[in-house]
Each structure stands twice: as C-alpha cells, then as structure tokens.
Amino acid sequence: MNTADLHMLTGAYVLHALSPEEHGEFERHLRACPSCAQEVRELAATAGKLAAAVETTAPDGLKPRVMARIATERQEPPVVARQARRVNRLGRRAVPRLVLAACVAAAAAFGGIALWQHQQAEDARAQAQRAEQRADELTAVLAAPDAVVSGGELADGARATVVVSRSRNQAVFAASGMPEPPAGSVYQLWYDDEGAMRPAGLMDPSQTAQVLLMDGPLDGATGMGVTVEPAGGSPQPTSAPVALMSFPA
Template identity: 50%
Template sequence: MITDDLHRMAGAYALHALPDDEREAFERHLAGCAPCAQESAELAATAARLGLAAAAAPRREMREQVLRRIGTVRQESPGTADTARAGRGTARGAVLGRWALAACLAGATALGGTAWWQYDRAQEAVRREAAAERQSAEIAAVLSAPDATTRAGRLPDGARGSVVVSRARDRAVFVVSGLPRPPGGKTYQLWFDDGGTMRSAGLLDPGRGARAVLMQGAVGRSSGMGVTVEPAGGSARPTTAPLALMEFA
C-alpha cells in the first residue's frame, strides 16, 4: 500500500469504516505522520459532536446525494512538506476538501441517527401491537370460556362495571362503561380481594364508552375484586375507600 493511499484514509478511519488489515496499516502510519494523526483526531471529534447533536429528519433524496458525493469526491491528503510549499490556491483547495468531507460526515451521521430512531420507533410500535394482540386474545378467551361467570356492580356517576371470571383459565376481565376521568394526578386501580387482603390487579384508563380490561395477575383464591382512586402510578395498597366491590361467583 503506497503512502498517498494511507494519507487518504483519515476519514474512513475516524468513522471506523476500514477493514482490519487497512486499519492496522493506517495505525502504523499514524505513528510517524503527525498531519494524519491530527486530521484523524479532528474528524473523530467532529463525528462525535454530530452524533450528539439534535438531528432533524433529512430529505428523502439526501442519502442518495451523499452516497453519490462520497463516490466522486476524493479526500485531500493532509498537510505534508510539499503541501506546505504549495501556493494559496492549493491550501484553499485542501480546506474546501475538508469541509466537503465534514459535510458528508454530517449527512451520514444525521442519516444514521434518523434511521436508528425510525427503526427503534418501528420496533417499539411492533412490540406494543403484539402485546395488545396477546391481551385481546386473552380477553376473548376469558369472555368465551365455558366456565366464565359474571358479576355486575354500580360505580359512581351512573357508571357500570362487571367482572367476568374463568377459574379454568385463572384470569378475570373487568368491563366498565360510563366511568369519568379521575381527578388530576389520580388514577383508577383494580384489586383482587384475597380473603380481605387487597392485591393490585393493574391500573384502569376509562377512556370513552365501554371497554374490557384484562386484570393483571392470576385469580387464584380471590373471592372478589374492587376499584379505588389512587395517586398517579398506583399504590401498593389501597389508600381510599373502594368505589365498588364485587364478589366472584
């Protein structure tokens, strides 16, 4: 590998884009080439700062433009004794070349950050959808279970609730309608009644209209359930009188 080729590897080295053999050769070259060492350090710092910057979503055509630019613009070699003796025109060209590389780094970093953010958001959406599908399937299984039993109860402000229990599946579903939003900083919480000891069965977002909620945890030996108003985030034990109590069949 000739020295001129090594001089042009600073940008790829700063982005960890060199194969192992070229990276090792360039690192040996760095030990005796102060200009390359300085340029590599500067480009690595620029890439790190760009990676920490808040990035806006790039235009769709930006990726193709950056890739075309990378393929047609060669990186300028860092300053050498010959470069130092060159005129102002050559020096200006080297500076412009460095700015062009920095622009490519900026584009690549923004694209990479945006792509990763989009991928992460997409994966999170897939996970939420899969969890919702599993819960919907479990709710349907409880409601249609051959041994399902239902108990209804009244809630404040004309709201109504009922609990469907399947002992065979060891799960319960709470169905509620007309329940208003809780006061600010508060939430509704469901409870299993384990022989007088209340065990959390999850939080309830009333939403609009009727909705069915899969109560968290196994029914076990619970004899009933309750609903309370708790601080946002829920409580380990009920802190208010229950809005409703319903016994299981």
Template identity: 50%
Template sequence: MSDEHVHVLTGAYALNAVGDEERETIERHVQDCMACAEEVRELTATAARLGTAVAAAAPPSMKPQVITWIKTVRQLPPDVEAVSVVPRPASARARYARRLVLAACVAAATAFGGTAAWQFQDAQRAEQRAQQARQETTDMARVLAASDARTVSGSLKGGARATVIVSRGQNTAVFLASGLPDLADGKTYQLWFDNDGRTMKPAGLIGDDGAVVMEGDIGKATGVGVTVEPAGGSPQPTTTPLALMTLPA
C-alpha cells in the same frame, strides 16, 4: 380458510360462533394483524356488555299500535343510488400502515441522524404496545368463550357500570366498565382482587376503553375492587373503593 378472509369473521368469533378450526386460524391471525386484533377486542367487549343487558317488557298497547301503523304508514321507497366501493381488507391496511411507519423511520434516519433514532425507538414502543393489545384480545376472547365463564355486574360511585367475567378453570378474569368519569392528571383507576376483606392484591390498571384482562391469578379471591390511585398504581389501596363486587364461586 385463508388469513385474507379472517377479518370477515371477527364478529362471529366475538360471539363464540365459529368452529375450532376457524377459532385457531383467527387467534393465529390476530397475533400479526393489529387492525383485526383491535376489532376483536372491541367486539368481544361489546358482546359481553350486551350479554349483561336487562331486557324490558313491551307495554301491552304496543302490538295493536304496530298493527294500526302497518295499515296506515307508507313504506319508504328503496334507495336506488348505489356507490361501488371495494374496501381494502383490514389485514392489508395494517400491513400497509406498518410499511409506511418503517419507511418513514428509514427516511428520517438518512436525513436527520439522531432524531431518526428516537423516532425508530418510538415506533418500536408502539409495536410492543400493539403486541400486548393483541395478546390481551386473545386472552379476553378465551375467557368470554370459556364453558365455566360466570358474570357479575354492579355500579360504581359516580354512576359508572362495571362487569366482571371470571373463568376459574382458566384462572383469569376480565373487567369491563362504561361511563367512568375522567380523572385528574396523575390519577388512574386500579383493580384489586379481594380476599374475604382481609387483603387486596393489585390486579392491573383500567385503560381508556374500560376493558382489561385482570393481572395475576384469581386464586381464592372472593371479590374485585376498584379504587383511584396515583398514576402507575399502588401496592395497596390508598383510597376508599369505588366498588367491591363479589366474584361468582
């Protein structure tokens, strides 16, 4: 399988529905393709949330109602209008975007000297962040696909929902949250590994999308906590936890 076709398998990869050879190709590809890495990250987070959803039983009256509607409701006519669009593969879009960024930096360096140097440094920082995001995407997918992956979900103060997927074999945990309220400037959400209520070890900050691979080894941690801390985080919690979730053994 060529890298040019990897972008069509990101969904299957997120659901752990690819073979070993395809998985290796995809993981190698996302190291260099920011667009595919971001897509895999979003799809794996969505898949994890769907996996923790609670199914609701259909009411007994639904089946006879549907049968009645089938007999009386006309089928919509087919949509005959078609627009031929040939999308550019995600990998090509990412490469094209990177070329534009570099070209812009070179042009600015020629025209504006010192200002261009600052722009180039900014582009370098952006690329470093992209590399970190790609690595986190790969780490997250491996935890979700681990044979010993276990999941625990709970509610946070304020109505948000959180899920932790932990693999003791890989000594790694993934945190997913939805509905987190926006914080005031200078504040951030921070994660902690709880050791039987005796100590709290910093485990990273929660990003805007609510999905993050927790930092540090799980070790003998028995739970995960979430607090609101000053921007940049704290070495120890400074506020009452919004939630304390017990990790699966």
C-alpha cells in the same frame, strides 16, 4: 316482561344498555337459560376484541425533535474575501477534504436519526404485539366454557361487569359510565383475597367505558375492588373503594 322478550336482550346486556330493573331480571333469566348464556359469552368476546384493538401512531413531538437535531448540525460559514484567498493558498486538494468531512457529518447525523426511528418502530411493534396477546387472552376468558358473569351498578350511575374463568385462572372487568377521576389520579383494580387486596391493573382515566383483562392470576380471589389512586397506581389501596364486587362461585 315475558321470556320471549328476555331472549332478545343479550346484546343490550353485553353493552350495559339495560336499565337496573331489566339488568336484574335478565341476570336471573341468564342463570336458567344456557342458550342466552352462550350467546352472551360470544357477544362479549366480540366486544372485548373490538375494545382491545390498538392503533399505533407516530410519537408526539417527532417532527420538532428531528428539526431540533438538524438545527444543531454545524453549517459552513459564508466565504468572504480573506477566506477565499486562504482557500486559494491551500490549493484545490483541500476542497474535496472539506466536502468529505461535510458528507461524513451529515451521514452520522442522519444515521443517528434513522437508528432512533428504527428503535421507535421496534418499540411500537412490540407494544402492538403485547396488546394483541392481551386481546387474545381477554377473548379466551370471555369465551371459556366455565366463564361466569356478575354485574352491578356503581356510584354516579356507572355499571360494571366481571367475568371469571377458574379454568384459565383469569378475570375480565368491564365498566361503562365511569366518571373522570380527579386530576393526577387513576382508577385501580384489585383482587380481594379474603380481605387482602392485590393490584390487578389500572384503568385509562380518559375513557368512560373499558373492557380490561385483569393483571395477574385469579388464584383464590373471592372478589375485586376499584379505588382511586395516584397516577401510576399504588401497592396497596390508599382510598375507600368506589366499588366492591364478589366473584360468582
């Protein structure tokens, strides 16, 4: 492959669409070509922004919960002849009181539902703000002037790339073709502090391709690892790593 062809592979490289041979040849070219390195950072920043986009939807089961709440509100029984005579004995002034009580009960019930819905909306808004902040941080790492890229092939044909920015003290991990972990398990990322593993975030087990801002500061980490852990993650690795990658110097 000549140099002109290599200049055309920046997009495919960012999207992990190169063969292992092309990937290795392009990475060697990347170390000697500042213009391609800059284009890769810009394309990776755009891909990261798109991958981190979050759409907030109504919570699952909202309608059944609201309908169940309505079903628990007490209804007035039908008026039979004996009850009708009792109402007549109470006089007309009792009827407005019954109507008022029903209105108060309805207001309380729907007021509680409205408050719950408001809290749900606030939670969703806060979640979206956190996701947007992480997307901005991810993009900043990918676009950092000192960002360096390293990649490799994992088991089962999956590919992984890590981008490290020492100036921002952060790292970004991207993977494609990840097989689904066993039921009840999740892929967990780790910083490798010269052999001591430090938690760095969880991958979404339902996604085969992801771009993640690794949790926590880079600090003195010399590499990273990926293990399969119980859902929710572990404080320390409990399985052999499915991937170990050294951070570029």
